[in-house]
Amino acid sequence: MSDLHPHSHKPKHQGILVLAFILTGLFMVAEIAGGLFSGSLALLSDAGHMFNDALSLGLALWAFYLGRRAANMHRTYGNRRAETVIAFTNGITLVLISGLIFKEAFSRFWMPVKVHSEQMLWISVMGLLVNLFVAGLLIKGAGENLNLKGAFLHVLGDLLGSVGAIAAALIIQFTGWTYADPLVSLLIASLILYTSWSFLGDTWHILLEGVPPQINLPELERRILAVEGVMAIHDLHVWSLTGEQILLTAHLRMMHGVSDLSAVARVRQLLNQEFGIQHCTLEIEENLLNNCDFNKGCTL
Numbered sequence: 001m002s003d004l005h006p007h008s009h010k011p012k013h014q015g016i017l018v019l020a021f022i023l024t025g026l027f028m029v030a031e032i033a034g035g036l037f038s039g040s041l042a043l044l045s046d047a048g049h050m051f052n053d054a055l056s057l058g059l060a061l062w063a064f065y066l067g068r069r070a071a072n073m074h075r076t077y078g079n080r081r082a083e084t085v086i087a088f089t090n091g092i093t094l095v096l097i098s099g100l101i102f103k104e105a106f107s108r109f110w111m112p113v114k115v116h117s118e119q120m121l122w123i124s125v126m127g128l129l130v131n132l133f134v135a136g137l138l139i140k141g142a143g144e145n146l147n148l149k150g151a152f153l154h155v156l157g158d159l160l161g162s163v164g165a166i167a168a169a170l171i172i173q174f175t176g177w178t179y180a181d182p183l184v185s186l187l188i189a190s191l192i193l194y195t196s197w198s199f200l201g202d203t204w205h206i207l208l209e210g211v212p213p214q215i216n217l218p219e220l221e222r223r224i225l226a227v228e229g230v231m232a233i234h235d236l237h238v239w240s241l242t243g244e245q246i247l248l249t250a251h252l253r254m255m256h257g258v259s260d261l262s263a264v265a266r267v268r269q270l271l272n273q274e275f276g277i278q279h280c281t282l283e284i285e286e287n288l289l290n291n292c293d294f295n296k297g298c299t300l
Helices: 014-038 041-068 081-110 117-142 146-175 180-207 217-225 260-275
Strands: 230-240 246-254 279-285
Touching: 014 041, 014 117, 014 146, 041 081, 041 146, 081 146, 081 180, 117 146, 146 180, 217 230, 217 260, 246 260, 260 279
Parallel strands: 246 279
Antiparallel strands: 230 246
């Protein structure tokens, strides 16, 4: 028996994403100009990360658009997996940006560049305010949607970049130690790499159709077997399209004299209420021979 009813996925927080995209894009231009004028690598690296933030937010909006498109004969689940693919792409770009910052920072240790700390400080403070506002817009959705979490991590990394740029500007202004600029850039890159690596692992797990981390598979199997009328279960598979929509398929064998329909209804109710699984496909199997081994199958 299959649960093949269509699922409607109404995208959330699109207005917030649009506003965040506009603010990030506008300040990215200002930060690039300020970084070029002041000669600050911390500002330029932060501007590069802001460019990636804008790209990430734009991709997140595109993913929501794709996810809203209805399923068809070619894509029976629709385009919901696009959100995970784009989130994974965002994670890769975060790693690449970290590598570029590392490269440029090390080169500046060997060839220091004059930095105008006052201009760097003002632009960094403005960047911090913008990033705090955008992060505040995204933080709620980041806990609900993997795609939004990717965008939020980009903005969080940029926020840390603004804090680092402020610290570097203050150190340079009061001590004249220009090595603070590449040193802070290395710290920013390390933080970005640390957060993005974990995020990449999460999205990669979903793309490989791994069991969602919130699902305890042995406990789920035990609870299904405890449902009245269920004798055995095998070929149990649980995976996720986006980190939110969990899917399950399983083969069940029922006890003699038990209504298949009523038992399946009880299993569905259990999966929905206790595990948050709304889309499940349950197939009922019957022993055709008395000596059938349910786990190994029957030889006719």
